[in-house]
Amino acid sequence: MADKNSRRAADSDLAAPGPDRIRNVVLVGPSGSGKTALVAALRRDRVADADQRSVSLTVTPLPHEGIKINLVDTPGYADFVGEVRAGLRAADCALFVVAANEGVDDATRELWRECDAVGMPRAVVVTKLDHARADTDTVLLGARAAFGEKVLPAYVADGQGVVSLLEAGTDDPRRAELIEAVIEESEDETLMERYVGGEAIDEKLLVDDLEKAIARATLFPLIPVCATNGSGLGELLDLCVRAFPAPAEHVPPEVFAPSGAAAPAVTCDPAGPLVAEVVKTTSDPYLGRVSVVRVFSGTLDPDSAVHVSGHFSSFGADGHEDHDEDERIGALAYPSPGQQVLASHVVAGDIAVVSKLSRAETGDTLSSPEEPRVLRPWTLPDPLLPVAIEAASRSDEDKLSPALSRLAAEDPSLRVEQNPETGQLVLWVMGEAHAEVALDRLQHRYGVAVEPCDVIIPLRECFTGTAKGHGRHVKQSGGHGQYAICDIEVEPLPGGSGFEFVDKVVGGAVPRQFIPSVEKGVRTQMERGVREGFPVVDLRVTLLDGKAHSVDSSDMAFQTAGALALKDAAEQTRISLLEPYDEVAVLVSEDLVGAVMSDLSSRRGRLLGTEQVADRTVVRAHVPQRELVRYAIDLRAMSHGAGSFSRTFAHYEPAPE
Incomplete structure (x- = not known):
């Protein structure tokens, strides 16, 4: 019965005949702004079921006036910006959702800048009109301050619903401003002169010009809606259908061959070569790996062969x-909530759910095996919060590695690292909420329990003075024994100099063939450390003397003697610890520069300077890695989610006693 219902749904209204009948619209905005409730209201679902905070991307197809609108809902919390970027990639236009009782936050301003950089058409939706503290006038002022003067109200709430400001007879002082803005964007150069001269401009002409300006991303309408009573919902859908561009009007991502060579650009043509992209990956206990795919070119058919390409490193990620x-x-379906809506095929411009792609990861490209292609991936956020974990039991340890591989395949903003120095398993995440979701999925989706632990910062050891060391490895136990003696002198080198080995043996006290053995033993012991178990750096070791036996000396014996000599030298002088420093670049608004510089100084950082980047400032500093473990969380709190930073290893410096 379920399969019959699914096929009936597929045959009715979700199968788009072509790209011109599709609109892909992404909803972005702060957590709690009402995006998910708005999608539920547009679907005519009970809003109460959608009032939970989303932590992942969802796609809801919605037919309206013969057009299929794919609503791409994205999380509002800053930790899940990777899902937001995937949503922007899947869509051709954006609805910025702002609550009437809250306004615009800094993180949403940053997303607006990203859309502005690529010329994505946008509209501003004001929700929660029925909230006790709703203030649409204040929200309008805030939106214009955040997004620019081209944000203008196209509709106003009148207590009974919403009214178009372009409608003749509307008595609102903002009507004249909207009409003038529309006329300024009109291709009819005589329109402004006629309007100023007192001519009444036809409403249909104004609406047509408004829709063209929206599609060109030169004017951004603001529309108030209420999910609980339905005000503005129909007008919002009309705007999506009439003013937002179809997929064929949106420039697709750059396409390459898997080798990295440039390939011919693709167009949104169902008859063209297949080029699609995985924008989301999940694991289902019954279906296995499930991929949400945006088709940019060609037509996707069920039970067909595809080439899966993932080449993040080729693009610097x-x-x-x-x-x-x-x-x-396997099967193709439309991503409709509540039931599986099967698809006989999916044309260019549409979004589909693909099952049984066991190797596909989020961000991968699907193409024809005869003509494989790779799309330039969307910009991935750099996860900068380390969370060290360990398996809760032996059985969990056996399942941990494959579970982490599947988790990383789903989420490109999550990085898994096995630290070669500390042996720790570290998840690099976007923030605490991202970490909680990752650990919860490990336990409940993959059945693996893990426990967080403190992140170990790998230090270095260095000699602080010159010393001599004696290494003696002599064992006699019948047959061939082991015999090697060496004397060395060590002296520290300037930071970053590395390791030097000097041979000053005279008279053949150490046979020539065993001198490299002494050096190898010293290097091995340097890797193991001489005091706290951290590698030794910046050292010159001079081999002065030694003894050998004609029968019992060997390569391994002199390696052991060299290691013992280094440990003995360490007993004769003080060994200090060095800690790693990173160079950080913090990008914030001008008003936060002072607070950021003060905070970095409190972390034992050394400020290197500042530079202006557009309307923001980059603060550069050298900061100990130990002080950066939670910096991703602290900077977000300090900057209200709008600040960002990058870090690269700089050097080692003496750690505090």
């Missing part, structure tokens, strides 16, 4: 290994 493989997709 860290994280997942490059991979290429051919797979056969």
Whole structure:
């Protein structure tokens, strides 16, 4: 019965005949702004079921006036900006959702800048009109201050619903401002002169010009809606259908061959070569890996062969290994909540759910095996909060590695690192909420329990003075024994100099073939450390003397003697610890520069300077890695989610006693 219902739904209104009948609209905005409730209201679902905070991207297809609108709902919390970027990639236009009782936050301003940089058409939706503290006038002022003067109200609430400001007879002082803005964007150069001369401009002409300006991303309408009583919902859908561009009007991402060579650009043509992208990956206990896919070119058919390409490193992104493989997709469906809506095929411009792609990861490209392609991936946020974990039990340890691989395949903003020095397993995440979601998915989706632990910062050891060391490795136990003696002198080198080995043996006290053995033993012991178990750096070791036996001396014996000599030298002088410093670049608004500089100084950081980048400032400093463990959280709190930073290793410096 379920399959019959699914096929009936698929045959009715979700199968778009072509790209011109599709609108892909992403909803972005702060957590709690009402995005998910708005989608539920547009679907005519009970709003109460959608009043929970979303932590992942969801796609809801919605038919309206013969057009299929794919509503891409994204999380509002800053930790899940990776899902937001994926939503922006899947869509061709954006609705910025702002609550009437809250206004615009800094993180939403940053997303507006990103959309502005690529010319994405946008509209501003004001929700929660029925809230006790709703103030649409204040929200309008805040939106214009945050997004620019081209944000103008196209509709106003009148207590009974919403009214278009372009409608003749509307008595609102903002009507004249909207009409003038529309006329300024009109292609009819005589329109302004006629309007100033007192001519009444036809409403249909104004509406047509408004829709063209919205599609060109030169004017951004603001529309008030109320999810609980339905005010403005129909007008919002009309705007999506009439003013937002179809997929064919949106420039697709750059396309390359898997080798990295440039490939011919693709167009949104169902008859063209297949080029699609995985924008979301989840794991279902019954279906296995499930991929949400945006088709940019060609037509996707069920049970067909596709080439799966993942090449993040080719575009300067860290994280997942490059991979290429051919797979056969399973069933195709539309991502409709509540039931599986099967699809006989999916045309260019549409969004689909693909099952049984066992190797596909979020961000991968699907194309024809005969003509494989790779799309330039969207900009991935750099996860900068480390969370060290360990398996809760032996059985969890056995399941942990494959579970982490599947988790990383779903979420490109999550990076898994096995630290080669400390042996710790570290998840690099966007913030505390991101960490909580990752650990929860490990336990409840993959059945692996883990426990967080303190992050260990790998230090270095260094000699502070010159010393001599004696290494004696002599054992006689019948047959061939072991015999090697060496004397060395050590002296510290300037930071960053590395290791030097000097041979000053005279008279053949140490046979020539065993001198490299002494050096190898010293290097091995330097890696193991001489006091706290951290590697030794910046050292010159001079081999002065030694003894050998004609029968019992060997390569391994002199390696052991060299290691013992270094440990003995360490007993003769003080060993200090060095801690790693990173160079950080913090990007914030001008009003936060002082607070950021003061905070970095409190973290034992040394300020290097500032520079202006557009309307914001970059603060650079050298800061100990130990002080940066929670910096991603602290900077977000300090900057209200709008600040960002990058970090690269700089050097080592003596750690405090």
